[in-house]
Amino acid sequence: MRVIVEADADRVATRAAALVAALVRSKPNCVLGLATGSTPLGTYRELIRMHREEGLDFSQVTSFNLDEYVGLAPTHPQSYRYFMQVHLFDHINIRPERTHVPDGRALDFDAACAQYEQRIREAGGIDLQLLGIGSDGHIAFNEPGSSLGSRTRLKTLARETIRDNARFFDSEEAVPKMAVTMGVGTILESRRCLLLATGSSKAEAIRATIEGPVTAQVTASALQFHREVIVILDEPAASLLQRREYYDDVEQSQRVYEQQTGRIW
Numbered sequence: 360m361r362v363i364v365e366a367d368a369d370r371v372a373t374r375a376a377a378l379v380a381a382l383v384r385s386k387p388n389c390v391l392g393l394a395t396g397s398t399p400l401g402t403y404r405e406l407i408r409m410h411r412e413e414g415l416d417f418s419q420v421t422s423f424n425l426d427e428y429v430g431l432a433p434t435h436p437q438s439y440r441y442f443m444q445v446h447l448f449d450h451i452n453i454r455p456e457r458t459h460v461p462d463g464r465a466l467d468f469d470a471a472c473a474q475y476e477q478r479i480r481e482a483g484g485i486d487l488q489l490l491g492i493g494s495d496g497h498i499a500f501n502e503p504g505s506s507l508g509s510r511t512r513l514k515t516l517a518r519e520t521i522r523d524n525a526r527f528f529d530s531e532e533a534v535p536k537m538a539v540t541m542g543v544g545t546i547l548e549s550r551r552c553l554l555l556a557t558g559s560s561k562a563e564a565i566r567a568t569i570e571g572p573v574t575a576q577v578t579a580s581a582l583q584f585h586r587e588v589i590v591i592l593d594e595p596a597a598s599l600l601q602r603r604e605y606y607d608d609v610e611q612s613q614r615v616y617e618q619q620t621g622r623i624w
């Protein structure tokens with residue numbers, strides 16, 4: 360895992376957006392895996408700015424979102440489809456038919472989940488998966504105890520996640536108890552992963568993910584098995600890392616490599 364520590368959340372966002380934009384420019388028909396939550400908001404704002412001011416072109420991009428709440432219609436203000444429309448899709452030139460968010464109101468979830476996986480395969484697989492992390496160490500809604508080989512499926516939300524996400528709803532009771540989520544196995548198949556975390560509430564989950572053992576109790580730790588993961592953190596999220604000096608040394612070497620090759624991936 361490559362670990363980049365930036366001074367603050369704004370810099371995390373510009374760094375992440377630069378990586379996404381570099382991929383979109385080098386492979387205009389790339390497949391992006393997208394995430395919801397507070398963490399990627401700054402990244403989406405920056406991508407919108409790059410689209411408007413620098414002509415970053417999403418017209419050939421395909422996207423797949425990680426997850427969706429069970430029971431919420433796409434028009435529900437707390438649904439993840441709605442979130443993506445409001446915070447990204449409505450402001451860039453991605454084609455609506457190329458954006459995919461799991462269906463939270465499928466009549467047959469098994470069939471819908473299998474079809475979601477099939478669509479990812481038909482699109483050629485995910486080139487870059489953007490990820491946040493839960494305070495319980497989840498990626499997507501793969502709560503502690505999820506199989507590290509899991510595929511897209513229904514998942515019961517952990518109480519910690521329901522408490523964390525209650526801030527977006529009128530009350531804790533209003534938060535759906537279940538979600539459809541890509542599995543850890545689905546995520547590990549993406550060609551690259553970009554994990555973002557900001558704030559001290561993520562510091563312990565980040566420590567466990569990067570420096571702890573691989574365990575289904577911290578599903579993000581499965582990323583240790585992935586060959587191309589970049590983690591971008593702000594200082595508070597990085598505050599419990601023990602090997603910080605080494606990560607900074609690696610970044611220095613990486614900068615030399617980037618200057619010599621012109622490649623940022």
Ligand code: PGA
Nearest residue numbers: 396397398399491492493
């Ligand atoms: P957040 O959520 O970005 O709102 O903190 C991240 C997550 O739960 O995966």
